[in-house]
Amino acid sequence: MKIRVDLNLNAKDNGYDILIDSGIVSGGYNKETAAVLSSSGLNLKGRALVITCKTVNGLYGNAVSSFLKNYGADDFAVMVLPDGEATKSLGYLSDIHDRLVENRFERSDFIIAFGGGVIGDIAGFAAATYLRGINFIQVPTTLLADVDSSVGGKTGIDHPKGKNLIGAFYQPKAVLIDVDLLKTLDKRELINGFAEVIKYGAVLDAGFFAYLEKGYEKVLSYDKDALTHIIERSCSIKAEVVKEDEKEAGLRSVLNFGHSLGHAVETLYNYESVKHGEAIAIGMVFAAALSKKIGLCSEETVKRIGNLIKNSGLPSDIPGFTPEQYINAMKLDKKVSEKQIKFVLVKDIGKYEFRKLDFDFILSFLKESSLNENRK
Ligand code: NAD
Numbered sequence: 001m002k003i004r005v006d007l008n009l010n011a012k013d014n015g016y017d018i019l020i021d022s023g024i025v026s027g028g029y030n031k032e033t034a035a036v037l038s039s040s041g042l043n044l045k046g047r048a049l050v051i052t053c054k055t056v057n058g059l060y061g062n063a064v065s066s067f068l069k070n071y072g073a074d075d076f077a078v079m080v081l082p083d084g085e086a087t088k089s090l091g092y093l094s095d096i097h098d099r100l101v102e103n104r105f106e107r108s109d110f111i112i113a114f115g116g117g118v119i120g121d122i123a124g125f126a127a128a129t130y131l132r133g134i135n136f137i138q139v140p141t142t143l144l145a146d147v148d149s150s151v152g153g154k155t156g157i158d159h160p161k162g163k164n165l166i167g168a169f170y171q172p173k174a175v176l177i178d179v180d181l182l183k184t185l186d187k188r189e190l191i192n193g194f195a196e197v198i199k200y201g202a203v204l205d206a207g208f209f210a211y212l213e214k215g216y217e218k219v220l221s222y223d224k225d226a227l228t229h230i231i232e233r234s235c236s237i238k239a240e241v242v243k244e245d246e247k248e249a250g251l252r253s254v255l256n257f258g259h260s261l262g263h264a265v266e267t268l269y270n271y272e273s274v275k276h277g278e279a280i281a282i283g284m285v286f287a288a289a290l291s292k293k294i295g296l297c298s299e300e301t302v303k304r305i306g307n308l309i310k311n312s313g314l315p316s317d318i319p320g321f322t323p324e325q326y327i328n329a330m331k332l333d334k335k336v337s338e339k340q341i342k343f344v345l346v347k348d349i350g351k352y353e354f355r356k357l358d359f360d361f362i363l364s365f366l367k368e369s370s371l372n373e374n375r376k
């Protein structure tokens with residue numbers, strides 16, 4: 001399936017294609033991939049830097065080299081970064097810049113982000129910042145990257161004080177999603193990506209949420225058709241949101257459902273031991289409970305979100321940091337004032353509402369919430 005991300009900028013190159021299929025990277029030459037690459041504006045005769053991580057390079061390094069040669073991109077180098085969130089740092093960004101400078105990459109050359117969200121975010125930010133912007137494409141390899149991070153142009157790195165605090169909106173020239181690459185992904189990573197899929201259903205598409213309630217076991221047993229379906233639906237939803245609001249002036253914030261508390265969880269764990277999707281799963285359960293607390297949604301809605309999260313094997317209990325630690329971590333998030341934070345809340349499955357909430361109110365809810373009974 002091909003999905004267009006149309007950015008409505010009245011410019012000639014105002015959008016890009018997301019191609020979702022089996023075997024894009026490892027299945028040999030294919031006309032549809034060639035068409036997407038040729039309309040992307042990439043100069044395939046220019047030089048390319050493939051940025052990837054150790055595990056992906058070990059599994060698919062040869063496949064990605066053949067893939068590039070199949071489409072006439074013969075002049076490329078591969079840069080392998082360590083696995084894990086700690087790679088999204090100023091140090092590794094600087095290493096990428098050094099490599100581009102030392103090899104005299106020019107504006108007509110390009111970067112390929114080949115990996116999960118960590119690689120997509122840092123490689124995209126390197127592309128955004130080198131020579132004030134060179135072309136790049138996303139070739140995601142995790143479910144999370146397929147359904148969320150590879151689409152929409154949010155690029156960046158973490159700061160020791162907070163997640164994704166340094167970054168840019170910078171769109172790729174194409175997104176090539178090879179569903180076959182998911183077969184080597186750890187179950188925990190698959191489930192991690194599934195959290196972002198639940199997010200789309202929970203606040204934007206009740207029908208999709210109902211499909212996930214019935215079909216989650218198929219997805220989580222790596223059924224290719226089910227995976228393809230959820231990736232297609234998620235990318236379609238995200239493309240529509242990004243088309244309306246590329247730079248998160250309004251609507252796009254809906255994609256942060258679960259992220260206010262989720263980012264705080266990640267920050268408090270210093271980005272170790274908890275994964276992004278796991279953290280936002282906890283955040284979604286919290287946001288749903290908060291929605292009920294202020295009378296926005298029913299107990300039934302809270303239960304359905306909590307049940308799908310738990311049934312998928314995602315965590316839902318708030319880890320045992322103090323409420324004050326959560327508030328302090330949330331204050332480091334983007335889009336907060338001293339006293340308030342803009343929360344994405346759920347009105348009913350598939351329906352959202354934005355509310356500015358006082359930190360004092362969230363603090364008292366964190367203290368009283370029955371969710372806290374499970375504190376470790
Ligand atoms: P990740 O990139 O760290 O990948 C997870 C692990 O899976 C890594 O160890 C990696 O080596 C391994 N891996 C990747 N592909 C594999 C494959 N096909 N087979 C086997 N192993 C494979 O994690 P992630 O969950 O993909 O991404 C998380 C990051 O994405 C976070 O930094 C988060 O902030 C970011 N993110 C960004 C956006 C955005 O819009 N830019 C959206 C959501 C999340």
Ligand code: GLY
Pocket residue numbers: 148149151152154252255256
């Ligand atoms: N992952 C949220 C966004 O892309 O806006």
